[in-house]
Amino acid sequence: MELEPVIGLEIHAQLLTKSKIFCGCSTAFGASPNTHTCPICVAMPGVLPVLNREVVEFAMKMGLATHCTIAPSSQFARKNYFYPDLPKGYQISQYELPLAVNGWVDIETEKGPKRIRIHRIHMEEDAGKLVHDEFQPMSYVDYNRTGVPLIEIVSEPDMGTSEEAAAYLRTLREILRYLEICDGNMEEGSFRCDANISLRPVGTEALGVKTELKNMNSFRNVQRALDFEIRRQRALIERNEPVVQETRLWDVARNVTISMRGKEEAHDYRYFPDPDLVPVVVSDSWVASVRETLPELPEAKRERFMAQYNLPLYDAQVLTSSKALAVYFETATAEFPQPKTVSNWIMSELMKQLKRDEREIEDCPVPPENLAELLSLMDTGVISGKIAKTVFDDMYTTGRKAKAIVEEKGLTQVKDEGAIEAIINEILRENPTEVELYRGGKEKLFSFFVGQAMRKTKGKANPQLVNEILRSKLANEER
Amino acid sequence: MKEKITRQEVRHVAQLARLELSEEEEKQMTAKMNQVLTYMEKLNSLDTSRVPHMTHAIQLQNVFRPDEVLPSMDREQILANAPECDGVSFLVPKVI
C-alpha cells in the first residue's frame, strides 16, 4: 500500500507594533525581565484590555495579501488553561469568529507552482517566558512577552511533502517581511511553526490519524521533524499498529520526535467570547483603505522582474526573496541598465560575501550605486572582468568606491598596443621552446602565452588585444 | 429528574480548574451545580430563534487605542504581590 503524507501548518507571527495588543507596554525585544509590564498584561484584578488598532490593520494586511476574506465582524475569545506563562489563566485569542478566512498562496515546487489554501488568520496575545532552574524545582517567569501581538495563520492540510511545507513557510515569511509586519526570525521566536501530519493511502480522501509537531525553530528543523514523523508513522502503519493522536516535540539533539503524552491531560480550553472586548467591525471602506497600502508582493514582483528585465525565473526568485534585495537590484540597474549582469554580480560576488559574514543586504557595505559604478568601469573597458572582482572585494572590505580603488592601485586596463606588444615580444624571447612547440602544431599552448601576458601585467592587459597581438606574432615569425 | 451534570463531569471541571475536591465536596458540588443548571434551563422556554447571535449585551463595537508606548509599571510594584520573587522575575514551582 502506497502512503502519502498530508501536512497542515499553524504559524504564529509576532507583529511589529510598538506597543502590546491590549496595553501600552513596549514590545521591544531583550529588555530586563518584567520591565515591560503593567497591571493589564500581568492580569491584576479589575483591569480592562483595549485593542491596539494597528494590530487589526496588520492582521488585515496579511489577510488581504493571502487572498482571504475579511470578516465584517469578528470577536475575541478566552482560551482557558493554567500555565505560569499565562498570568490571567486564559489567553485572549479568536475562536468562532476570526478576522480573516478562506485564503491561499501559491508556492514553487519541483513540479511547478502549487496552491496552498489558508483556513483562517486570527489575532491573539503571546504568552510570557519561563526559565527553568537547573538545580532547584523552580522556574523564573518574565512577562515582557505577555501581550505582544501575534497572528496565527492556519493552513488547510494541502502539503504533501516536507519540501512543500518548507516552501510554504518561506512564502509566508517573505510576504510578512514585505508587508513589514513581522521580522520573521525563527531562531528568536518571532516566527514559529507547528505542524499537523498524517498519512493516508494514495488516491483516498479520508484523513488518517494525525500528530501535532512542536518545537521546531528553524526551516531545517521543520523539514527534518516532518521527515522523521513520516518515517515513524509509515513504520507503524506497515506493522499494523495504530498511530496515536498526540502532540510530539522535536528533539533537535537526537533528531527524533518524542511524545508529550500524559503531560497534556486532554485539552479542554472551554473557549467563550471575551466580555471585556467588543466586536471588531470592519467596513468595506476600511478594507479598501488597507488594501491600498499593500506593497507589491513577492509573487507580483517576481513576474515583473521576469517581464521587465528579461530575467530567468531563478534570478527573479533570488532577487525578490527580500524586499531590500529587490530594491538593491533595481537601484543598481537604474544606474547600470544591464539587468542580467547586475543580477549575476549580486547573486555571485555580493551574496557570497554577505553569506560568509552572515550579513543582511540592509547591512551591505557596498551601496547599489557603487556596484553600478564598478560595472560601468568594467563595461567601458577601463578595467578587466578579472580585476573587477578584486576591486569588488576591496570595496566590500573598505566601503570605498570603485574609481578611487582603481586609480589608487593603478588597476586601469592596459590598452596601449605598443606596451602590450613589447611585453609579448619579451615573453616569446623568454620561452623559445614553447614557441617552437606551438608552431609545430601544439596549439593548446596559446593559453599558456595569454597567461604569461596577464601575469606580467598583473591581469591588467586588455584580453582582446593580447589575443590579437599574440596570434599575429606567433604566426608572423613563421614565415 | 435527569442529571444536568454528572459526578464525572464535576471531577473533570475541578481538575481543569486545579481544584482538589473531597468525596463529600464532589457530591455537594454535583447537587449544587445541578440546581443551578436546572434553574438556568428556564431560559430555554423563551423562543430565541429570531434573535440574532450576539456576544455582548451592550451595543458597542470597535473600541481601540492607538499604537503608542506608555510607561510600564515599576518592576518593584509589579512584583510586590508575588508570592515569591527574586526582584527580577516571578518565581513559581517548576512545571514542564
Ligand SMILES: [Zn+2]
Ligand atoms: Zn502592559
